[in-house]
Amino acid sequence: MIFSEKSIKLKDGRTAILKSPCAKDAEALLTHIRTTSGETDFLVHYPEEYSGMSVVREEKWINARVSSPYALPICCVLGGKIVGMCELRFNSAIKASHRVSLAITVQKAYWSLGIGSFMFEEMIAAASKSGAEIMELEFVEGNDRARRLYEKFGFRVVSEKPNAFKLKDGRYLGEFYMQKYL
Numbered sequence: 001m002i003f004s005e006k007s008i009k010l011k012d013g014r015t016a017i018l019k020s021p022c023a024k025d026a027e028a029l030l031t032h033i034r035t036t037s038g039e040t041d042f043l044v045h046y047p048e049e050y051s052g053m054s055v056v057r058e059e060k061w062i063n064a065r066v067s068s069p070y071a072l073p074i075c076c077v078l079g080g081k082i083v084g085m086c087e088l089r090f091n092s093a094i095k096a097s098h099r100v101s102l103a104i105t106v107q108k109a110y111w112s113l114g115i116g117s118f119m120f121e122e123m124i125a126a127a128s129k130s131g132a133e134i135m136e137l138e139f140v141e142g143n144d145r146a147r148r149l150y151e152k153f154g155f156r157v158v159s160e161k162p163n164a165f166k167l168k169d170g171r172y173l174g175e176f177y178m179q180k181y182l
Contacts, residue, residue, distance in 0.1 A: 001020075001066065001068065001069060001071060001072040001126075002066055003019060003020040003073075003122070003126075005017060005020075006018045006019070006122070008076075008115075008118045010078070010113040011113050011114045012113055014079075014113075016076050016077060016078040016083070016113075016115065016118075017076070017077045017078075018074050018075070018076055018077075018118060018122060019074070019075060019077060020066050020073060020074065020075070021062045021066070021082075021085075022062065022066070023059040023063060025062065025075065025082060026055045026056075026058035026062060027055050028081070028082045029058055029062070029075065029082060029085065030050060030053060030055065030058050031082070032082045032083070032084075032085055032105070032107065033085070033105065034047045034050050035047075035107055036105040036107055036108075037049070037050065039108040040143075041140070041142075041165075041167055041173065042140040042143040043140075044165070046168070070089060070090040070091070070092050071087060071088070071090070072087065072088040072089075072123070072126050073086070073087045074086050074087070074088075074119060074122060074123070076106070076110075076118070076119065078110065083106065083107045083109075083110040083115065084104070084105065084106040084107070084110065084115045084116070084119060085104070085105050086102060086104040086105070086119040086120075086122075086123060087102065087103050087104075088101075088102050088127060089101045089102070089103075090130060098132060098134060099132065099133070099134045099135075099136055100127045100130070100132040100134070100135050100136070102123050102127075102135060102136075102137050103137065104116060104119055104120070104137075106119075117149065117152070120149070123135075124153065124182070127182060128182050132182060133181065133182055134179050134180070134182065135155070135179065135180040136177065136179045136180075137155065137178050138176065138178070139175070139176055140165060140173050140174075140176075141173040141174040141175065141176065147176075150178055153180065154180045154181075155178040155179065155180040156178060156179060156180070157177070157178050158178065158179050159176070159177045160175070160177070161174060161175045162174045
């Protein structure tokens with residue numbers, strides 16, 4: 001799906017753009033995901049897991065997402081740089097079509113500017129407009145900052161998966177599953 005470009009005013013007064021990614025954004029999106037995955041233990045992958053990903057492969061991913069009726073990717077661009085990315089994924093299975101899942105990343109240097117909140121507002125609006133009944137997401141144990149954002153938008157923990165992730169240092173982190181009823 002394509003997201004209609006929208007300007008947003010950040011907490012520090014700067015203006016950012018929310019938009020659908022396009023093929024020319026592939027390298028910038030790869031840079032974004034490598035950056036965010038290296039800034040926290042709360043994402044599923046380490047940055048080196050993206051080392052083999054090519055710009056051509058990322059272009060294909062972008063084109064598949066924006067042409068799919070089951071995905072709504074949105075990136076946040078500030079000063080010509082992609083600093084945030086989110087995606088709403090719609091279920092194609094009839095029995096699960098009432099549920100949508102989402103994912104979000106914002107580079108650490110751009111935290112506390114309201115980007116996550118703006119992206120959540122757009123994803124909630126799109127999910128509501130689609131007729132979805134339940135939004136769902138997961139977050140990693142210890143990611144209290146993200147949890148506060150999710151709870152601010154009405155998400156509630158409904159289950160936990162202990163020891164879902166094992167870090168390089170040997171520590172285990174659980175994963176929490178959250179839902180929001182629309």
